[in-house]
Amino acid sequence: MSARAVIDVSKLPTYAYSHRSLMWWGTLGMIAIEGTVFAIALVVYYYLRGLSLDWPIGSPPPDLLWGTVMTALLLVSGIPNQFAKKAGEAEDLRRVRIWVFVSIVFGIAALVVRIFEYPALNTHWQRNAYGSIVYALLTLHTVHLLTDFVDTVVLEILMLTGPLNGRRFVDVSENADYWWFVVLAWLPIYFTIYLVPRIFP
Amino acid sequence: MSRIDDTWADKPGLVGWLSTVDHKRIGIRFVVTTLAFFVFAGLLAAVMRVQLARPDNHVVGPDTYNQLFSVHGSMMMFLFAVPVMEAIALYLVPLMVGTRNVAFPRLNAYSYWLLLFGGLMLIFVFVIDSAPDAGWFNYVPLSGPEFGPGKRSDFWAQLITFTEVSGLIGAVNIITTVFKLRAPGMTLARLPLFVWAMLATAFMILFAMPSVMLASTFLITDRLVTTQFFNPAEGGDVLLWQHLFWFFGHPEVYFIFVPALGVISQILPTFARRRIVGYVAMVVALVTIAFLSFGLWVHHMFATGLPPLGMSFFTAASIMIALPTGLQIFCWIATLATGEKVRFAAPFLFIIGFFFIFIIGGLTGVMLGSSTLDSQLHDSYFVVAHLHYVLIGGAVFPLFGGFYYWFPKVTGRRLSERAGRWNFWLFFIGFNVAFFPMHILGLEGMPRRIYTYPAAAGWSGLNLLSTIGAFTVALSVLVFFVNVWRSRRAGELAPDNVWGASGLEWAAPSPPPPYNFERIPAVRSRDPLWEPGFPAAEVVGLPDIVRSTLVTRLHDAEPDHIAILPDASIWPFLAALATTIMFIWSVFTPWGLTWGAIPLTITLIGWFWPKKDETRRTCAVEVKPDAGDARVHQLREALP
Numbered sequence: 001m002s003a004r005a006v007i008d009v010s011k012l013p014t015y016a017y018s019h020r021s022l023m024w025w026g027t028l029g030m031i032a033i034e035g036t037v038f039a040i041a042l043v044v045y046y047y048l049r050g051l052s053l054d055w056p057i058g059s060p061p062p063d064l065l066w067g068t069v070m071t072a073l074l075l076v077s078g079i080p081n082q083f084a085k086k087a088g089e090a091e092d093l094r095r096v097r098i099w100v101f102v103s104i105v106f107g108i109a110a111l112v113v114r115i116f117e118y119p120a121l122n123t124h125w126q127r128n129a130y131g132s133i134v135y136a137l138l139t140l141h142t143v144h145l146l147t148d149f150v151d152t153v154v155l156e157i158l159m160l161t162g163p164l165n166g167r168r169f170v171d172v173s174e175n176a177d178y179w180w181f182v183v184l185a186w187l188p189i190y191f192t193i194y195l196v197p198r199i200f201p
Numbered sequence: 202m203s204r205i206d207d208t209w210a211d212k213p214g215l216v217g218w219l220s221t222v223d224h225k226r227i228g229i230r231f232v233v234t235t236l237a238f239f240v241f242a243g244l245l246a247a248v249m250r251v252q253l254a255r256p257d258n259h260v261v262g263p264d265t266y267n268q269l270f271s272v273h274g275s276m277m278m279f280l281f282a283v284p285v286m287e288a289i290a291l292y293l294v295p296l297m298v299g300t301r302n303v304a305f306p307r308l309n310a311y312s313y314w315l316l317l318f319g320g321l322m323l324i325f326v327f328v329i330d331s332a333p334d335a336g337w338f339n340y341v342p343l344s345g346p347e348f349g350p351g352k353r354s355d356f357w358a359q360l361i362t363f364t365e366v367s368g369l370i371g372a373v374n375i376i377t378t379v380f381k382l383r384a385p386g387m388t389l390a391r392l393p394l395f396v397w398a399m400l401a402t403a404f405m406i407l408f409a410m411p412s413v414m415l416a417s418t419f420l421i422t423d424r425l426v427t428t429q430f431f432n433p434a435e436g437g438d439v440l441l442w443q444h445l446f447w448f449f450g451h452p453e454v455y456f457i458f459v460p461a462l463g464v465i466s467q468i469l470p471t472f473a474r475r476r477i478v479g480y481v482a483m484v485v486a487l488v489t490i491a492f493l494s495f496g497l498w499v500h501h502m503f504a505t506g507l508p509p510l511g512m513s514f515f516t517a518a519s520i521m522i523a524l525p526t527g528l529q530i531f532c533w534i535a536t537l538a539t540g541e542k543v544r545f546a547a548p549f550l551f552i553i554g555f556f557f558i559f560i561i562g563g564l565t566g567v568m569l570g571s572s573t574l575d576s577q578l579h580d581s582y583f584v585v586a587h588l589h590y591v592l593i594g595g596a597v598f599p600l601f602g603g604f605y606y607w608f609p610k611v612t613g614r615r616l617s618e619r620a621g622r623w624n625f626w627l628f629f630i631g632f633n634v635a636f637f638p639m640h641i642l643g644l645e646g647m648p649r650r651i652y653t654y655p656a657a658a659g660w661s662g663l664n665l666l667s668t669i670g671a672f673t674v675a676l677s678v679l680v681f682f683v684n685v686w687r688s689r690r691a692g693e694l695a696p697d698n699v700w701g702a703s704g705l706e707w708a709a710p711s712p713p714p715p716y717n718f719e720r721i722p723a724v725r726s727r728d729p730l731w732e733p734g735f736p737a738a739e740v741v742g743l744p745d746i747v748r749s750t751l752v753t754r755l756h757d758a759e760p761d762h763i764a765i766l767p768d769a770s771i772w773p774f775l776a777a778l779a780t781t782i783m784f785i786w787s788v789f790t791p792w793g794l795t796w797g798a799i800p801l802t803i804t805l806i807g808w809f810w811p812k813k814d815e816t817r818r819t820c821a822v823e824v825k826p827d828a829g830d831a832r833v834h835q836l837r838e839a840l841p
């Protein structure tokens with residue numbers, strides 16, 4: 001070998017948090033894709049609304065109660081979620097187990113509330129395009145609730161049983177970031193489904 | 202066998218073959234698979250040309266003909282043109298940026314298997330006479346529940362799901378690899394132009410593909426569970442389909458074309474033996490094209506009676522995209538004009554072919570971009586001619602140039618130059634003979650997608666000519682495959698940097714080992730291999746009992762930490778299989794999604810669940826962020 005200069009990286013960290021990690025960029029990529037799906041679905045809602053003389057078509061607006069409960073619940077779920085993220089980044093396994101568990105409880109609560117939201121829409125997907133898009137928006141969000149819920153449960157089991165290494169805490173942190181996306185994506189959907197037909201009839 | 206070879210080696214046998222996460226093995230499979238789809242779709246085109254060679258011909262009937270052009274178009278676009286560009290990127294980008302694998306190797310494998318299974322599904326339904334028949338853009342109401350009975354449109358819709366999930370994963374992989382896994386010193390301002398092109402493409406994919414996925418999902422629910430998205434009687438809208446489709450469909454043309462621009466920008470300076478002229482202008486042009494491509498979709502809908510103001514806007518935007526494209530062409534011409542005398546080897550011939558054909562396609566594009574002229578030419582053979590000039594000239598010619606250029610890197614052997622010249626000239630002449638007459642046929646009023654025409658129409662001679670051209674192209678492609686087959690084993694041995702090029706991929710051995718670079722080289726310019734005394738420094742100290750590579754910072758590419766990439770795994774293959782079952786099941790019943798999600802979830806958990814041995818080795822080399830960060834700062838201070 002020639003006497004070339006070397007960059008000795010042997011003592012560098014083998015994982016890192018936030019935007020330094022590959023996982024963070026992967027998660028952000030998924031969020032960009034799914035955020036675009038949500039955005040386009042919302043555009044479809046307003047596009048169809050613009051074509052119709054009455055809106056909601058042939059039905060009263062959705063009942064406010066369960067959607068509003070969902071909004072409050074999701075916003076509050078951000079608290080344990082953020083604690084889980086911080087515990088992950090502090091690599092405090094005991095606190096990770098607790099806060100991820102609390103997040104799971106919130107996930108279950110959200111899924112239960114969602115069951116009550118569907119009938120409160122006061123329409124059906126087969127009835128007309130309004131019913132179709134409202135169901136589509138709610139279902140798109142439900143799929144996200146459900147997948148992140150399953151993710152979180154698997155993560156908690158892993159945290160309880162192992163095998164663990166430092167990088168698993170990066171997974172905790174990224175899982176929490178993704179839950180934030182699920183929470184924040186709900187806000188424009190809530191506004192559109194529940195408030196738009198009332199504020200701009 | 203040294204330890205690094207041992208760590209990166211795949212298991213032998215079938216399990217090893219199904220489990221590999223090496224971006225090169227997957228990349229080769231990806232390219233071979235997309236080329237197989239290219240050949241299949243090309244054979245369908247040949248049948249269409251036989252049918253149209255004579256007036257009042259009855260080789261195939263109208264229903265088969267509808268399936269032929271629908272599967273030809275869908276396969277060429279979704280299973281060949283877009284994925285082949287991602288495929289060569291997934292092979293080349295890690296080598297070009299100086300890293301050992303893509304950022305998410307297992308996702309890469311998953312993405313490949315999905316594309317394969319989606320393509321096999323389409324071939325299967327074609328063979329059983331149940332293929333999509335409403336064109337590659339599958340317009341409602343023709344494809345909707347009322348006028349599209351059977352399962353044909355549903356298979357089309359799920360084909361979209363397969364290919365778009367695969368494509369989106371590829372895009373995330375490319376972006377993360379480019380942002381975080383570059384060799385030290387390869388700042389964004391030193392990225393090879395092909396990598397810039399792929400980065401722009403990946404971002405376009407990220408924001409365009411969701412649109413068509415949503416559209417095809419809405420279509421399938423309209424057909425399967427009676428939603429009303431596209432039913433005007435119940436507040437739905439048929440033009441909504443066209444908006445959603447073309448909001449994706451127009452950028453899609455650029456997913457195909459922009460990577461090809463990148464290929465040209467890699468090959469051309471090598472042959473001119475000088476740096477590219479106007480690097481910054483080239484980058485700006487690529488990014489501008491990416492942005493503008495989202496503002497053009499309505500030009501596919503000029504014949505739908507939209508408001509004139511909208512039409513004027515989209516006419517202007519459509520014609521504006523000629524500016525950044527023109528800028529690139531001028532930069533290339535300047536590079537050639539100021540470089541050394543060019544040797545007309547096969548890769549360069551295809552680039553020259555691109556110039557001729559693409560410029561004609563670009564000019565007819567400017568014509569069609571004008572909404573007034575478009576109303577006349579819409580749905581005529583003029584459009585068929587235009588799109589083939591743009592797509593084959595703009596993408597397939599550079600792609601073949603790329604094959605000749607990078608083949609020695611992949612195999613260690615050169616493709617035959619003599620066969621390459623035959624390949625080129627047959628393709629170039631055959632292509633023009635096949636497609637130029639279509640301009641005239643279109644102007645004479647021949648509509649696209651008709652299965653036959655009467656002799657009195659006066660289109661017979663030009664159609665026969667076109668068929669002869671098509672078979673010349675087929676012969677040319679055959680020459681290419683024979684060339685590949687023979688050169689793979691018996692071609693002339695190639696040194697690592699066979700063309701004397703400047704990019705990092707040529708610093709790796711040919712073919713590259715599973716880890717690409719044993720020591721990742723540091724980079725100090727845009728053309729590292731043309732630096733005197735390259736490399737100025739090399740990375741040492743990456744742990745070799747795990748598959749490790751160096752992560753660098755986004756903007757300046759300074760060393761940041763070590764990424765431990767996953768070992769080979771069978772789970773991505775199993776997850777893709779489970780996904781396939783779910784997608785195909787849901788063509789027949791919505792419960793397919795529910796029940797199909799269970800095996801998918803199981804395979805994903807299997808995928809995610811850490812293996813004991815891998816965890817043990819990871820723990821053995823683990824350096825925590827707070828412990829290692831002092832070293833990061835120290836290292837940055839000491840960088841040469």
